[in-house]
Amino acid sequence: EVQLVESGGGLVQPGGSLRLSCAASGFTFSTYAMSWVRQAPGKGLEWVSAISSSGGSTYYADSVRGQFTISRDNSKNTVYLQMNSLRAADTAVYYCALITRGAEGYWGQGTLVTVSS
Amino acid sequence: IQLTQSPSFLSASVGDRVTITCRASQDIRTYLAWYQQRPGKAPKLLIYAASTLQSGVPSRFSGSGSGTEFTLTISSLQPEDFATYYCQQLNSYPLYSFGQGTKLEIK
Numbered sequence: 154e155v156q157l158v159e160s161g162g163g164l165v166q167p168g169g170s171l172r173l174s175c176a177a178s179g180f181t182f183s184t185y186a187m188s189w190v191r192q193a194p195g196k197g198l199e200w201v202s203a204i205s206s207s208g209g210s211t212y213y214a215d216s217v218r219g220q221f222t223i224s225r226d227n228s229k230n231t232v233y234l235q236m237n238s239l240r241a242a243d244t245a246v247y248y249c250a251l252i253t254r255g256a257e258g259y260w261g262q263g264t265l266v267t268v269s270s
Numbered sequence: 271i272q273l274t275q276s277p278s279f280l281s282a283s284v285g286d287r288v289t290i291t292c293r294a295s296q297d298i299r300t301y302l303a304w305y306q307q308r309p310g311k312a313p314k315l316l317i318y319a320a321s322t323l324q325s326g327v328p329s330r331f332s333g334s335g336s337g338t339e340f341t342l343t344i345s346s347l348q349p350e351d352f353a354t355y356y357c358q359q360l361n362s363y364p365l366y367s368f369g370q371g372t373k374l375e376i377k
Contacts, residue, residue, distance in 0.1 A: 186364040197371045198305075198313065198356055203364040212365050248312060254301055254360045256324060258315025 155179040155259045157249045162264030165239055169268070173234040175249030175261060183207075183227040188252060189234050191245035192263075201247070202234060217243075239268045271295055271359050275369035281377045286347045290372045292340045292357035301360040304333055304342045307371075308353045316355075317342065352376050 161173040175187070188203035202223040203212040211223050222235040232249060246263040272295040282288050292302065300320035305313035315324045317333035320340055330345040344351055357369040 188364060188366075198307075198358075198368040200366050200368065205364065252358075252360070252364075252366065254319070254363055256315075256318055256322075258303060258305070258313075258318065258324065260312035263312060 155251060155257075157251060157259060157261035159247065159249050159261045159264040162247065162266045164267045164269065166270050167240055167268055169239050170235070170237045171239065171266060173236065173247055173249075173264060173266075175232045175234075177230045177232070177249075177251070180251065182230040185251055185253070185257070187225060187232040188250050189223065189232075190248045190250050190260075191243075191266075192248070193242075193245040196245075199245075204232060236266070239266075241268050244268045271298060271361060271367055273357055273359055273367060273369035275355075275357055275372050278370060278372060280372055280374050282347055282374065283377045284347050284349060288344050288347060288374065290342045290355055290357075290374075292335075292342070292369050294338045294340075294359055294361075296361075297337050298359045298361035300336050301363065302333075302335070302340050303358045303360065304331075305356045305358060306351075306353050307356065313356060347374075349376075 156178045158176045186205050189201040191201050204223045208225045225232040244267050246265050248263045249261040251259040274293045276291045302320045304317040307313040316327050321333045332343050355372045360366045
């Protein structure tokens, strides 16, 4: 069974940083690209970032490019999202996701990031 | 690639047949998925490759379309179907984007 478990969310002041982690199990982690998707309170889904299976290629939404950094450790079956210079607009539930063009559409339970003074 | 869903809100009754449309700003072939999201929960994959039903999803859900226009149909609404539905394009995978969502409410 595929499991994705996010951690690292919480309350942070504007301008602060957080690192989210996503521990994966139940599939061969090193063969899949992974991504992060966020959902602001009461809003829709926004793709944030993705990383290739090897970690050699990374992709970002325009809204977070230069602010967030995605990485992965295939020895630990974990993907990370380093978030810097946080602002109120970054307040959201952040989901880790294993998504492909096929039948893989797995999401974690999400971790809430609140940016507020 | 922009995805536009219509309607944004839909009020219907148990047993009704409903259709949600998703239009893409450019040709995405059949790289389209549909998700259902209930309040406080992660999205759940219903349909992938525009028309393939995900394992375990009831057959009252169906998807169709290609290119720039797609539909999700629920043939006979059940109480558990009242939720928000999102389309997702994967033409530029691993980059992707979502429609703005359609909230399906009980009439």
